[in-house]
Amino acid sequence: MAIRNIRTLGDDVLRKTSKPVKEMTERTKNLIEDMLDTMYLAGGVGLAAPQVGVLKRIVVIDVGDGPVVLVNPQIIETDGEQSGLEGCLSLPGKHAIVTRPNHVIVKAQDKNMEEFTLEGEELMARAICHECDHLDGIMYVDKMEGELMDVPAEDEE
Secondary structure: OOOOOOOOOOOOOHHOOEEOOOOEEEEEEHHHHHHHHHHHHOOOOEEHHHHHHOOOOEEEOHHHHHOOOEEEEEEEEEEEEEEEEEEEOOOOOEEEEEEOOOOEEEOOOOOOOEEEEEEOOOOHHHHHHHHHHHOOOOOHHHOEEEEEEEOOOOOOO
């Protein structure tokens, strides 16, 4: 597959609302594979289609348990609260404190357009909320508490 360019803060596409996926085409399947490849290469745990310049309601996530593809996701239930550092591939080198639900249930379709629900806690809940926000033109900087901070450079040995 191909690695896509990740759009960064200031790119208008990141502030637009995505359109639902009506049918799964070869082109859309390729987009999903490209998004996964791009996310892994960039070292992220999630990526939304607008971040690669495509206004479709598609999210990919991998918090370490294998890839999850959410087509037309809708968060249907949230519970609890967690606050912590959050980053974004569209704001490289930055992070901020964001409060999100600690438990989320999302309804979506898979790559075969089959409907399913997914339950996520902690990092998965944070990733689902963060990536679904991208589909509505919302970025974590809109929800951050305090200032945007630089991610410290890793210690070189």
